[in-house]
Amino acid sequence: MCGVAPIAHLDVDAFYASVELQRRPELRGLPVIVSGSGPRAVVTTASYEARRFGVGSAMPTARARRLCPDAVLVAPDFDAYRQASRAVMALVRRAVERVEVVGLDEAYLDLVDLVAPRAAMRRLVSDIHAATGLDCSIGIGPNRLVAKVASDAEKPRGFVCLTREEACTRFARHPPGLVPGIGPKTASRLEAMGITTLGALAATPVDTLVARFGANHGPDLQRRARFEASAILTPVRIAVSESRETTFDVDISDAVRLEEILSDLAGQLCQRLVRQERRGRNVAIKVRLSDFTTVTRARTIAEPTNDPRVVSGVALELLREYAPARPVRLLGVRVAAFEQAQTDSDADQLALPL
């Protein structure tokens, strides 16, 4: 049972796919895959019916279709997802004062001031279902990490409440990659050291981890394995960079064509920045070559800008200087180092979540 429970993590189950099923009830019960349609598209979300065939997020759509030939492919409609997200988060904010929204389908909730936090979360889940038809999973724990892993543990419609010690025991035999922050690369490095479970990672002498992963990352891995994390929420997050990028259906070698595309991307990015009245001093390009190597080049300019002529001018210079030696599969542009428009209290809000 949950002793101290200051944080809940709420996660809408198979969010994009579930929104599509709300709009198109005739698809219910069928395997549905939300994904683009190009030859290089990847799966954004799969319904639970599709997941039974082994289809998962970030999988190439071509492979998903081989695994599940009868799946219904639906093109993503982000306006609809944003609208559904707003409806869900409005209910969340009505239930709890302090909320940190993460992406469209997740939020951390501060439960400290609630008298009966678990009852309140049960009520919230049922209110969200009644208002939107969407299911969600809830994890409750003493910090963000326990809450997050708990919300994932029994999806869909999970409701899991754990102390830190209970989380350590329950997940001790699970692989380290269960915990957010330990991705495939770190997991395979750990495996090479003979560490294949969270329990083993938690018990590894910290010196061993420091020697292999460095003075920061090593101890951080162990803290995660022990489910030690912050309980502080960051209700207002301000983006520190904005970007626009595109992957081509077929690799492009023609320098003139690449420059046209880059200018176009810079124009689209600046439209967004102008709308937000944000200007940045750092312009970067991203180039992914046919062999999937990815290169970035950046330049800081004297004056903050969101002028498409300036941004595309710098981006084109960077591209000409780099002069890709192979065909290009992805091109992107990014603006960062925004001028300070926020107040000191906003800046405080940028403190790291974990």
Next chain:
DNA sequence: TCTGGGGTCCTGTTCCGC
């Protein structure tokens, strides 16, 4: 089996001024 798009953070390197 052939890998999206939009982000964040961390680390190592290089450059520059003192």
Next chain:
DNA sequence: TCTGGCGGAACAGGACCC
């Protein structure tokens, strides 16, 4: 005049997340 150490800023790459 040359060299070296040091710290900060900028840059590049990588890992990770939704």
